[in-house]
Amino acid sequence: MRVAVLTFPGSNCDYDLYQAVKQVGGEPVWRWHRDRGLEGMDAVLLPGGFSYGDYLRAGAIARFSPIMEDVRAFAEQGGPVVGICNGFQILCEAGLLPGALIRNESLRFQSEDCLLRVERTDTVFTSDYAPGQVLRIPLAHAEGNYRADRETLDRLEGEGLVLFRYVDESGEVVREANPNGSLNNIAGIVNPAGNVMGMMPHPERAMETLLGSADGLGVFTSLLASLATAG
Amino acid sequence: MSDTTVSEPRSLKPGLVPPRSGDPEITDEVVTGHGLSAEEYERVLRIMGRAPTFTELGVFSAMWSEHCGYKNSRPALRLLPTQAPWVIQGPGENAGVIDIGDGYALAFKIESHNHPSAIEPYQGAATGVGGILRDIFTMGARPIAVLDSLRFGDLDSPRVRYLFSGVVKGIGDYGNCVGIPNIGGEVHFDRGYEGNPIVNAMCLGLMKHEDLITGVAEGVGNTLMAVGARTGRDGIHGATFASEELSEDADEDSRPMVQVGDPFTEKLLLEASLELIKSGHIVGIQDMGAAGLTSSATEMAGRGGTGVTIDVSRVPVREEGMTPYEILLSESQERMLVVAEQGKEDEVRKILEKWELEAAVIGEVTDDGLFRVQESGVTVAEIPALPLTTGCPTYEREGIEALEIAQLRDRELPEADAPERDLSEAVLTLLDSPNLASKRWIYNQYDTTVRTGTAVRPGGDAGVVRIRGTRRAVAATTDCNGRYVYLAPKTGAQAAMAEAARNLVCTGALPLAITNNLNFGNPTKPHIYYQFRQAVDGMAEACRIFETPVTGGNVSFYNETDGRAIYPTPVIGMVGVVEDVDHVTTHAFRRPGDAIVLLGVNTNELGGSEYLYAFHGLVAGAPPSVDLMAERSLQQATLEMIRSALVCSAHDCSEGGLAVALSESAVGQEKPLGFEVRVDDPIAPVPLLFGEAQGRIVLSCDPDDVEAILEIADKHGVPAQSLGTVREAGDGLVIEAGAHRVHVDTHAARQAFTRALPRRMDQTLTADSE
Amino acid sequence: MAHYRIEIRVTPRPGILDPQGKAIHHSLQNLGWTAVDDVRVGKAIHVEMEAESEESARSEAEAMCRKLLANPVTEDFEVYQVEEA
Amino acid sequence: MAHYRIEIRVTPRPGILDPQGKAIHHSLQNLGWTAVDDVRVGKAIHVEMEAESEESARSEAEAMCRKLLANPVTEDFEVYQVEEA
Numbered sequence A: 001m002r003v004a005v006l007t008f009p010g011s012n013c014d015y016d017l018y019q020a021v022k023q024v025g026g027e028p029v030w031r032w033h034r035d036r037g038l039e040g041m042d043a044v045l046l047p048g049g050f051s052y053g054d055y056l057r058a059g060a061i062a063r064f065s066p067i068m069e070d071v072r073a074f075a076e077q078g079g080p081v082v083g084i085c086n087g088f089q090i091l092c093e094a095g096l097l098p099g100a101l102i103r104n105e106s107l108r109f110q111s112e113d114c115l116l117r118v119e120r121t122d123t124v125f126t127s128d129y130a131p132g133q134v135l136r137i138p139l140a141h142a143e144g145n146y147r148a149d150r151e152t153l154d155r156l157e158g159e160g161l162v163l164f165r166y167v168d169e170s171g172e173v174v175r176e177a178n179p180n181g182s183l184n185n186i187a188g189i190v191n192p193a194g195n196v197m198g199m200m201p202h203p204e205r206a207m208e209t210l211l212g213s214a215d216g217l218g219v220f221t222s223l224l225a226s227l228a229t230a231g
Numbered sequence B: 001m002s003d004t005t006v007s008e009p010r011s012l013k014p015g016l017v018p019p020r021s022g023d024p025e026i027t028d029e030v031v032t033g034h035g036l037s038a039e040e041y042e043r044v045l046r047i048m049g050r051a052p053t054f055t056e057l058g059v060f061s062a063m064w065s066e067h068c069g070y071k072n073s074r075p076a077l078r079l080l081p082t083q084a085p086w087v088i089q090g091p092g093e094n095a096g097v098i099d100i101g102d103g104y105a106l107a108f109k110i111e112s113h114n115h116p117s118a119i120e121p122y123q124g125a126a127t128g129v130g131g132i133l134r135d136i137f138t139m140g141a142r143p144i145a146v147l148d149s150l151r152f153g154d155l156d157s158p159r160v161r162y163l164f165s166g167v168v169k170g171i172g173d174y175g176n177c178v179g180i181p182n183i184g185g186e187v188h189f190d191r192g193y194e195g196n197p198i199v200n201a202m203c204l205g206l207m208k209h210e211d212l213i214t215g216v217a218e219g220v221g222n223t224l225m226a227v228g229a230r231t232g233r234d235g236i237h238g239a240t241f242a243s244e245e246l247s248e249d250a251d252e253d254s255r256p257m258v259q260v261g262d263p264f265t266e267k268l269l270l271e272a273s274l275e276l277i278k279s280g281h282i283v284g285i286q287d288m289g290a291a292g293l294t295s296s297a298t299e300m301a302g303r304g305g306t307g308v309t310i311d312v313s314r315v316p317v318r319e320e321g322m323t324p325y326e327i328l329l330s331e332s333q334e335r336m337l338v339v340a341e342q343g344k345e346d347e348v349r350k351i352l353e354k355w356e357l358e359a360a361v362i363g364e365v366t367d368d369g370l371f372r373v374q375e376s377g378v379t380v381a382e383i384p385a386l387p388l389t390t391g392c393p394t395y396e397r398e399g400i401e402a403l404e405i406a407q408l409r410d411r412e413l414p415e416a417d418a419p420e421r422d423l424s425e426a427v428l429t430l431l432d433s434p435n436l437a438s439k440r441w442i443y444n445q446y447d448t449t450v451r452t453g454t455a456v457r458p459g460g461d462a463g464v465v466r467i468r469g470t471r472r473a474v475a476a477t478t479d480c481n482g483r484y485v486y487l488a489p490k491t492g493a494q495a496a497m498a499e500a501a502r503n504l505v506c507t508g509a510l511p512l513a514i515t516n517n518l519n520f521g522n523p524t525k526p527h528i529y530y531q532f533r534q535a536v537d538g539m540a541e542a543c544r545i546f547e548t549p550v551t552g553g554n555v556s557f558y559n560e561t562d563g564r565a566i567y568p569t570p571v572i573g574m575v576g577v578v579e580d581v582d583h584v585t586t587h588a589f590r591r592p593g594d595a596i597v598l599l600g601v602n603t604n605e606l607g608g609s610e611y612l613y614a615f616h617g618l619v620a621g622a623p624p625s626v627d628l629m630a631e632r633s634l635q636q637a638t639l640e641m642i643r644s645a646l647v648c649s650a651h652d653c654s655e656g657g658l659a660v661a662l663s664e665s666a667v668g669q670e671k672p673l674g675f676e677v678r679v680d681d682p683i684a685p686v687p688l689l690f691g692e693a694q695g696r697i698v699l700s701c702d703p704d705d706v707e708a709i710l711e712i713a714d715k716h717g718v719p720a721q722s723l724g725t726v727r728e729a730g731d732g733l734v735i736e737a738g739a740h741r742v743h744v745d746t747h748a749a750r751q752a753f754t755r756a757l758p759r760r761m762d763q764t765l766t767a768d769s770e
Numbered sequence C, D: 001m002a003h004y005r006i007e008i009r010v011t012p013r014p015g016i017l018d019p020q021g022k023a024i025h026h027s028l029q030n031l032g033w034t035a036v037d038d039v040r041v042g043k044a045i046h047v048e049m050e051a052e053s054e055e056s057a058r059s060e061a062e063a064m065c066r067k068l069l070a071n072p073v074t075e076d077f078e079v080y081q082v083e084e085a
């Protein structure tokens, strides 16, 4: 399974994503933002980091990178696209996912493990998790505060497009578990077609217990499994 | 005072250079304003065989500043051991490099940005991180971790809170953006640093042996290229400025323009530099750091035994009308000087373009030993290169201990015999002390997990990063207790070395080498020079006994405000290797029922302790003594226990003493535990619980393994005793000391420990608070 | 063609949380400015460009805002000053 | 007492590197706005407060800038609009 890992100027989790894909048996392929073409790719990953230094707004400049036209086309044909952290921000800026990510309520960069509840397991990104499973996954961002207008939010909730939510240890959605002020404790969402996913926490950093947690594996094994059945 | 310089290097005499129109005339005031003494100026005249031009004077001033020239430190630094079979690159390069096995090498270095951070904490600290990252990747190594060692005044001052929060944000924003995990550091708050904070940043980088490259201008005819950001007027004469004392009423305009960091450009520069080095198109590369283009060009020529010619009109600039003087001395960030193989300039440019950066040809390597600067072809400076770097005058000074410090050390201490307060309350108060409390408020602002290598994050004894594709990991720590060094510089420096080594072995790592950052006051004052010299002596001895040579470092003098010096603070940055990631150990107790064992000996030493500062506002007494041989045995014993898989947790026992070390192991983790221990040493309870005796480590292990642990300790001649047991959180923290009993509620202890910094920092911050 | 200096203001849309404005408001109150009852923080963007006329400079600036400088989900923009220089 | 709306601009001091402005400038050029030759980015701060008079509102705002809103080492500020509302 060939999985494109994009690198924008300022991406810094591309290496980690590359390793994660490799670890679950996929074939990661580097793609520099000025390279064109995603032919032959089975999935596309947009990494975390600080594309263009997060200047202006996180993701605002990267969304105009040449490769983003190909990402849009790839997504429109139903290809799976995952944006993590800065990748999520880019997908929102590009309009491939609804809403926006603004400054954390604390106004500080926030780096810690968070607990996430898996809201749906019938997607290509979460099929290897148990319903309601609580994951421990590192996050590290300054702009992860998810915002959308009322209407969009109602649609996300109504159509079950929220994939991950910040929760406490017992799996409850509580204010204290919310690291950045996101509406409804939203940590990750999927588009209505179910093939474009964005999340702020970093599953690729939770791939082995030596580093603290292996709970992020499921995102990558789910994706690879779906590609195997699709292909 | 004696001038002990090596004989002047032989070199060509420079030709005549007419003054450049528009440049100021050189008067006595101009010379003094450039920080050169009359004798030093005499020396300039001898080297030049004529009067320097204004541009040339600027170059001498920067290169012979304390910061670049190590005027007052070089003779003492020669005393430090620098060799071991695993040292690949010792002092003198952008960073030191050691072999860490499996074909890998580790580059590492520490650097200070104290002065810039005192003026503009955010940018000062940010650019400090930027500079140290560049020192690492110019060696061909990819940065894999950052640590930061910080000192501020007491947090009840609004100005201190402003500095502290700005510095932390600056360090975080820069490292986070570039994507280098922070794996540890330290911070101390003490009135001894009021007005003059310390901001030291350390970086580790990983490479394969064959990727090593150095900052050498080799090969006559090779091309000098300026790479990265454009040159602006920022930070002109920063190196000279960093070599002066701060004064509260310093004229704003006399200060160099603040350098602003651009971590985004740094990230591109990092990738481009590593690609350049791999490409084989370049022979040398160096950061344009302190004293900018001047120091990078002359140092590279000095190391190569060559000369260089630069035309400043070819340097890409940010502003119009910059003079040669300004271009040569600008400290604009995110710039590199590269020596490209002749004919490979376009290849170099291509790589930089891919990363959306500029590369401009600005000069070439020559064989005449001269640093020659031209402006559109007209020579404006011509100086023998070697005397600029190695010919800097150096001074070995008389040191005398200040009488009042000797008196402080000898004074009688309160509570050395009997406690004046409730001991349980005292534990809670100490856990709430910003010096002992959790530093989570800091490292929550640092990305600690990017690059997916961090096996031990900040908050433990040392940070640990595993090396992908091997069983190995590297560990690093920074340590220094300035109070100890203040009270007894030699012992204090040895305590810093000993603590660093203990911190490493507690994570399962064998200490291998150090870098150091010597933060002191004005070395021309005899009692400051005394501190400096004693500290270096102490460090040298410890380096020899621990077999941890020095591979590089940094000296920051003149850390004084209005004549008051900081505590002498020789920060030790120590690195080590964990041979098998299975040995990685942390400080946190793991399971109720585990046995708690103390390695080392409790002593009756309360001097220099946090207890005295917290309850009596005192920095006094003799700091705890250091037995280097005993420390070494302790290190070896601990490592053997860990490698034998006998140890569940290991924690260095130092600041705050035994009571605090035990509490940290219990509540310094997300799921706190309790403990119950008994200590029967015939020592009064306050020094027993809160004295900071060196050479101690608190372990926990399976009760069945206690005997094996005691046996290993015995084999190494390390005293050890079983103290008690890890308990459930609900059982509280219990210490019986003779007839005294400490009982602290676990939740209360955790609250004190975790809330200490946030509680103090959740207040309005303003830039102008006094 | 003439040279224009353009001042643009990009501000959080009403109803959108403005954490920075909230924090500054809070700080101002702590510092004694109790008469302050609202603070909003946005970006002040200064652009210099060549253009045919003031109108065309303005309309270019507005186009930049729509395309790049402001995010319509969370921000409003205003080109409040266009000056020939 | 009356209610005032105050607009403040805090900008990087001339000569100080503005990496954000640089990146936006670069991006605008890539998007075809080649006539742009400089971009600087600062903060646009909107304050609402009660004050005795326009002058006093202005002088309070300037005091806020000096005390909190601008960093004197790296930033200049300007209270460019004070309006009764």
Ligand SMILES: Nc1ncnc2c1ncn2[C@@H]1O[C@H](COP(=O)(O)OP(=O)(O)O)[C@@H](O)[C@H]1O
Pocket (backbone or CB within 6 Å): B147, B148, B149, B150, B182, B183, B184, B185, B186, B187, B435, B436, B439, B442, B443, B457, B458, B459, B460, B461, B462, B463, B478, B479, B503, B652, B654, B655
């Ligand atoms: N400035 C800092 N940056 C990052 N981590 C820090 C900093 N200060 C403290 N820490 C973390 O908190 C831990 C505890 O700090 P400290 O009390 O100095 O520990 P120790 O006495 O073991 O050196 C450090 O080991 C480090 O991991």
Ligand SMILES: [Mg+2]
Pocket (backbone or CB within 6 Å): B186, B478, B479, B480, B499
């Ligand atoms: Mg320490």
